[in-house]
Amino acid sequence: MEMTVVEKQKTIQVLNPISQKGLDYLGEDYQVSEDAQGAEGILVRSYNMHQFPLPENLKAIARAGAGVNNIPIEECTSKGIPVFNTPGANANAVKELVLTTLIASSRQLFDGIEWAKTLSPNNGPIPKQVESGKKQFVGKEIRGKTLGVIGLGAIGAKVANDALELGMNVVGFDPFVSVDMAWELSRSVRRVYDIETLYQDADYITLHVPLNDKTRTMLNKDAFQFMKSDVHILNFSRGELVHNSDLKEALEMENIGKYITDFPNEDVLTMKNAIPIPHLGASSQESEENCAIMATQQLKDYIETGSVKNSVNFPDVTLSPFRHMRITAFHNNVPNMLSQLTQIVSKFGINISEMMNRNKENVAYSVIDFESSVDSSIQEQIESEMMKVNGMISVRILG
Numbered sequence: 296m297e298m299t300v301v302e303k304q305k306t307i308q309v310l311n312p313i314s315q316k317g318l319d320y321l322g323e324d325y326q327v328s329e330d331a332q333g334a335e336g337i338l339v340r341s342y343n344m345h346q347f348p349l350p351e352n353l354k355a356i357a358r359a360g361a362g363v364n365n366i367p368i369e370e371c372t373s374k375g376i377p378v379f380n381t382p383g384a385n386a387n388a389v390k391e392l393v394l395t396t397l398i399a400s401s402r403q404l405f406d407g408i409e410w411a412k413t414l415s416p417n418n419g420p421i422p423k424q425v426e427s428g429k430k431q432f433v434g435k436e437i438r439g440k441t442l443g444v445i446g447l448g449a450i451g452a453k454v455a456n457d458a459l460e461l462g463m464n465v466v467g468f469d470p471f472v473s474v475d476m477a478w479e480l481s482r483s484v485r486r487v488y489d490i491e492t493l494y495q496d497a498d499y500i501t502l503h504v505p506l507n508d509k510t511r512t513m514l515n516k517d518a519f520q521f522m523k524s525d526v527h528i529l530n531f532s533r534g535e536l537v538h539n540s541d542l543k544e545a546l547e548m549e550n551i552g553k554y555i556t557d558f559p560n561e562d563v564l565t566m567k568n569a570i571p572i573p574h575l576g577a578s579s580q581e582s583e584e585n586c587a588i589m590a591t592q593q594l595k596d597y598i599e600t601g602s603v604k605n606s607v608n609f610p611d612v613t614l615s616p617f618r619h620m621r622i623t624a625f626h627n628n629v630p631n632m633l634s635q636l637t638q639i640v641s642k643f644g645i646n647i648s649e650m651m652n653r654n655k656e657n658v659a660y661s662v663i664d665f666e667s668s669v670d671s672s673i674q675e676q677i678e679s680e681m682m683k684v685n686g687m688i689s690v691r692i693l694g
């Protein structure tokens with residue numbers, strides 16, 4: 296009688312709703328669960344993972360989106376777990392909302408709509424009330440005004456380029472801009488190298504930087520003092536980039552005009568001239584699908600082949616499929632690692648067909664392909680010897 300061997304499905308834990316189009320990429324070898332039990336991968340959006348116990352078998356985390364401040368990156372690195380994100384996959388969605396709200400706030404649309412909803416026929420014909428009340432909401436056109444873009448990455452570059460198309464002058468600040476993004480950026484964007492110039496010149500300021508220890512509360516009273524008193528600030532990046540009480544004071548004192556944010560909190564909701572949006576930047580069907588597909592592919596590829604693409608804590612490594620067995624080792628970026636690993640492999644009389652090593656800051660990733668398969672007891676011995684090498688963080692045997 297012929298026996299069918301049913302391979303155990305791998306489990307991917309989802310911590311936020313992920314577009315089905317992305318999950319479909321996993322295929323039948325995977326099951327998706329909200330439960331951590333046996334999870335080898337995690338798919339996440341904005342779920343705060345800082346107090347989250349990482350599953351014991353976890354191999355990788357993929358963030359379907361850009362910001363990774365909700366993920367404990369240092370802990371993941373120390374455990375040899377790569378964290379992926381999906382650069383650019385939601386940039387168009389955010390750009391469209393930034394430009395929409397830039398114009399809408401400038402034209403006093405939000406206040407106007409709120410007012411229109413309060414009108415009652417008890418006070419006379421609505422069209423008459425509209426015509427007499429509309430003078431309260433005279434706004435400003437954005438054409439000819441100056442937009443300051445802080446952070447010229449995937450979103451910032453798109454916002455800057457399209458604002459030019461709308462007739463704005465654009466000033467950009469990003470000391471760390473990547474070569475690829477610099478190419479994307481229109482030459483008509485005036486790059487400045489001190490942020491104060493941007494603050495002074497801008498009628499509108501939009502923030503497109505990641506949240507980290509250097510950018511936290513970067514918009515505070517020291518920054519506000521340079522800005523025009525009617526400036527509109529748009530924050531579609533993260534709430535913590537702005538100092539709450541300084542912001543409140545600046546809005547109260549009318550030292551800044553409006554604050555439009557995708558990240559309302561208890562304080563922002565009570566602030567004068569703050570326009571709260573419920574984190575809708577990436578919430579378009581297209582963006583959710585793009586992010587989910589990219590995240591799922593990267594996660595699956597890493598689990599199955601060890602390839603690394605768009606990881607924030609591992610070096611990028613594109614690997615072709617292996618024929619027999621592959622060892623991947625994640626370790627400190629110290630000399631002589633690859634030769635120590637190959638010595639271990641040769642001790643077991645195994646021929647190596649390919650090997651490589653890449654580093655990223657103080658960590659590195661080594662990959663060794665075997666010319667033949669070895670049984671599980673040898674695999675265990677190799678893994679255990681490699682784990683003893685000084686500076687080793689994690690070892691995986693694939694195949």
Ligand SMILES: NC(=O)c1ccc[n+]([C@@H]2O[C@H](COP(=O)([O-])OP(=O)(O)OC[C@H]3O[C@@H](n4cnc5c(N)ncnc54)[C@H](O)[C@@H]3O)[C@@H](O)[C@H]2O)c1
Nearest residue numbers: 361362446447448449450469471472504505531532576577
């Ligand atoms: N509202 C939303 O739904 C939404 C969606 C996507 C991203 N985001 C947020 O927007 C951020 C940016 O996203 P992205 O896709 O453009 O990322 P990105 O990595 O492509 O771009 C970020 C840019 O900021 C620059 N930068 C870093 N520190 C800086 C500093 N101190 N001053 C000036 N520039 C600095 C980097 O050099 C980079 O060019 C994300 O980190 C995330 O927090 C929000």
Ligand SMILES: O=C(O)[C@H](O)COP(=O)(O)O
Nearest residue numbers: 340341359360361362577
């Ligand atoms: O950083 C991001 O990509 C955004 O903030 C989107 O977050 P979301 O996936 O929870 O909408």
